Amino acid sequence: MTSATDPDYWVDLCQDRQRLGGGFLLTPRYVLTALHCLRGLSTPDRSVQIVLADGTLIEGRVCRQDASADLALIEIGAHHYVPLRMIRKAGRALVGGRWEGPYRPALDEAKLRGNIDARSDDYACQGGAAIEALQLTVDQVLGDYSGYSGGPVESDSQGHEPVVVGILLEQGLDRADGQRAANVLFAATISEAVSRFDHLQLSHLIDVLRPPGPQAGTTGGAVESVAVTNGAKLEEWFHRLKEWADAGEMDPSQIAELKFIAARRAIENDFGGGGG
DSSP, X not given: OOOTTSOOOEXXXXXXXXXXXXXXXXXXXXXXXXXXXXXXXXXTTOEEEEEETTSOEEEEEEEEEETTTTEEEEEEOTTOOOOGGGSOOBOOOOTTSEEEEXXXXXXXXXXXXXXXXXXXXXXXXXXXXXXXXXXXXXXXXXXXXXXXXXXXXXXXXXXXXXXXXXXXXXXXXXXXXXXXXXXXXXXXXHHHHHHHXXXXXXXXXXXXXOOOXXXXXXXHHHHHHHHHHHHHHHHHHHHHHHHHHHTTSSOHXXXXXXXXXXXXXXXXXXXXXXXX
């Protein structure tokens, strides 16, 4: 269980009250999940019900999917508000450290935890793509871990607040008999997930953070003016962030968070507004 100060950011995904799988809040507007969790989704408009950890039911829609990496992004309905405090900070896993999965497919299921054994830049996932992935050993030998896919992987950041470092995708194969391994799981890193979806770029962040206006052309027009005015500064800032990421000086998950903050400040007309 999470403590009173921890954000409950994991979710259940449902259709007609029937559970499809798990996922978690990546930003206040988007839920990240494993694509195979949505195999039971039958609605043509790709609508899905999102059940927050506290039981709140909100509407969503599958807006992006990457079959090769087995990842999907679900957009939360515009009339629903998810506070930033519910979003877990992302980070980079420490190989040799411990991990924990706060999501369980049911209340009578075990909570998973174990060791982070390795990180690979070219893990061949079942979808066919070579992705950055974590290899995880699980303390709880359940044999079958289906139902946990799509849930977040948290790393204990050496005594600090845990950070989310990955998303559970699949079990490893047992080379002896071709069956699933008893306690080896693989998770795509948050860095990999962030790199797969253009919805985390500037234009989408502006839409996510745009405050609702009472009439079209009033608040919306002002926001567009702010975006245009500060566009060059934002692009320059984003270019600098990309250079840091390419140089390995900052993790892409941290870059995404900084983009979010920069876009929010642009919307609030605060970006570049200070002196000096």
